[in-house]
Amino acid sequence: MLGIIIVGIRFLLIFIFPIVLCTIALYFKSKSTFEIGKSGFITKKSIKSKETWNYAQKIAPNVYLKMSIVCAFLDFLITIVMFVANIEYETIICFCSFTGLVFVIIPFFIVDKKIDEFSDIISNATDSSKISSDSRSSL
Secondary structure, three states, rough: HHHHHHHHHHHHHHHHHHHHHHHHHHHHHHHOOOOOOOOOOOOOOOOOOOOHHHHHHHHHHHHHHHHHHHHHHHHHHHHHHHOOOOHHHHHHHHHHHHHHHHHHHHHHHHHHHHHHHOOOOOOOHHHHHHHHHHHHHOO
């Protein structure tokens, strides 16, 4: 019985970061608000305007969920390869933890980059509407 508990704890430690990423995604999906800066994906870029805030709250859960799936898959591959190579559980847990740490940081960069792209689209649309309204007023 104790052996099963130890294996379960080791399994949990290997997949702790995908579980955390999935939990963050579910939290963002259920608890994010449309009130800027109250609850959700909060960065300097996401709170810049109402549009960027709403966009960040829309895409952040999906990015975190995708990252949790990729992280879980990589952790699974690392575990299988290292288990077949007869490497100790502690080493496997360390490798999976380092992989998980990378996947915890990556979503911030992905979402901020998408917010930048979204901001550029909004500013270009605003600029083009100003140009068209200026050209109409000059006629």
